[in-house]
Amino acid sequence: MEWLVSLAGAGLVMAALRDLFHTLWHPTRHGGLSRLVMTVLWRLARHLRVRGRVVGLVGPLAMVTVVGMWAVTIILGWAIIYWPHMPGAFTFTPGSKAAQQPALLDSVYLSLVTVATLGLGDVVPAEGWLRLVSPLEALIGFALLTATVSWVLEIYPALSRRRVLAIRLALLQRADPSAQQLDCTVGATLLESLATEVARVRIDFTQYAEAYYFHDGEDHSSLAATIGYAADLAHSGQTARRPDVRLTGDLLAGALEDLAAILDQRFLHTGGTPTEVFAAYAADHGRGLTPS
The missing domain is CATH 1.20.58 (Methane Monooxygenase Hydroxylase; Chain G, domain 1)
Structure with a gap:
């Protein structure tokens, strides 16, 4: 059961990466979720007949929303990967109260710290496979930041x-x-x-x-x-x-x-x-x- 939960989290991460790839790097650049978010925001603004200045914010707001959607999906996906193995498969800094918190909260915290490449070190994977896959989240977080900057510049x-x-x-x-x-x-x-x-x-x-x-x-x-x-x-x-x-x-x-x-x-x-x-x-x- 633990591995099924972790696989579900991995599925969320892959879905976000797939949408990011199709939005930014695929030749047709036809991302599904990102296009849906942008279309909904655009139609909503047109339906509400908001003023020109507000309509002008739809594009930038849609991009921010899409990037936020990617980030939240990746963070939650990795948190779900960690969740079934928390706290037994992790090492906590002596004196830290992190292990006393709910496992899901610790998992979200670890995922957020890792994807932001902060590396605080108060919660560290102890099992071999987690020590191998955890740095991948940091790489994905760095790729997300780079992709966002590239998207704006393009x-x-x-x-x-x-x-x-x-x-x-x-x-x-x-x-x-x-x-x-x-x-x-x-x-x-x-x-x-x-x-x-x-x-x-x-x-x-x-x-x-x-x-x-x-x-x-x-x-x-x-x-x-x-x-x-x-x-x-x-x-x-x-x-x-x-x-x-x-x-x-x-x-x-x-x-x-x-x-x-x-x-x-x-x-x-x-x-x-x-x-x-x-x-x-x-x-x-x-x-x-x-x-x-």
Whole structure:
């Protein structure tokens, strides 16, 4: 029975590590529990129609919640591993009152101290197998800390790329280039660079799905509000007279179709056309598509 309890604890630890791996390091970055937490928080904020500033906290709050969920699951999992063997399989510092506490409390304490790599030494594994597996928890705790820092450092450059594209589209719309102005070498270069930026954002939504749950703020920096104008530019390029402009217009249109497919497949589930997907994206982020 003791080993069954320990195996249950090991199962909790493996579940947390699996979700962490699929969220941060798997090529598709599609963690189950983490995505569920983020989706629930996002839908709750949208359902309650909270103010823009509060909505802007959903992404960071979701990341903190997910990291906390991983940490609590790992700590409890290791505590359950220790619990059936506490206190007989452990050595306590002379004069320590730890052995007088409930076994579960001592197990949680030891797990928390170990995962935090504090190494206080007042409770030490005495059995051979525990002495081997206990340092693994410290390694997992160090990996969790490293993964959290890496996650933060990765997500914000992706958000910056998305906002730069949104601001660029807003500036282009303000300049309002005519079809004749786009039908030239400069127009072809412009459409090609926009297609490249859209492709980068599409990859960001694939590799950093949690970026979807970050609110972009004002309309001029919100891709949800300005992405419709990119479709207008692509259409203008496709109907131009110069073949190089038509080619880059097709490239931009294809990049937008790929972006719409990712948004619909992973977040929106409308099954509609790119125009309908972008409209749903704008509505989900509390924005209206920028009019043509």
